[in-house]
Amino acid sequence: EADIYQTPRYLVIGTGKKITLECSQTMGHDKMYWYQQDPGMELHLIHYSYGVNSTEKGDLSSESTVSRIRTEHFPLTLESARPSHTSQYLCASMKGGAGNTEAFFGQGTRLTVV
């Protein structure tokens, strides 16, 4: 089983609240990713990082922000949650270097904004 953890697993929160989704990995991977997954839809990349103090926005526009202060930690923050943010959020990590394609995923955070 992959050593990548997401908390909380489930979260129901009111509109306008600030939330942080946590993601930690103990594999020492340089690359980390946040994906958004909705039923019947492909995983959309919303943020990624190739190392400490390096973060980039993904292909899907998102109102969230991320930080990478430590290799093992890649939290995602929503400053003001809205019902449109309701989704499953998946964190993943990958070893550095070209040709490494195995992404290890956490179990996901199911977010519901009411």
Place this chain on the structure above:
Amino acid sequence: QKEVEQDPGPLSVPEGAIVSLNCTYSNSAFQYFMWYRQYSRKGPELLMYTYSSGNKEDGRFTAQVDKSSKYISLFIRDSQPSDSATYLCAMSLQGNKLVFGAGTILRVKS
């Protein structure tokens, strides 16, 4: 147009059947092709990985890549109820950012 197209199913088969799952893609520069399996309430996990064109076999699973047709397939022989899951194809240029299909829901009935 989506970069990766995958029929979401659901695909329902009897136990022991041969299952064929497919994806098409539009970016001819993709070099790495993967299949992930995702059980309910879990994150995806890597099942098969192929570099460039060709076939790869691992037990009951065979992955095929046809770059000329921009088409990849996953075959499952002697399917089992434990194979019931969502299967996601994924591909990338140099192993950095993965582009995923929508996933096919597979149900194997005992």
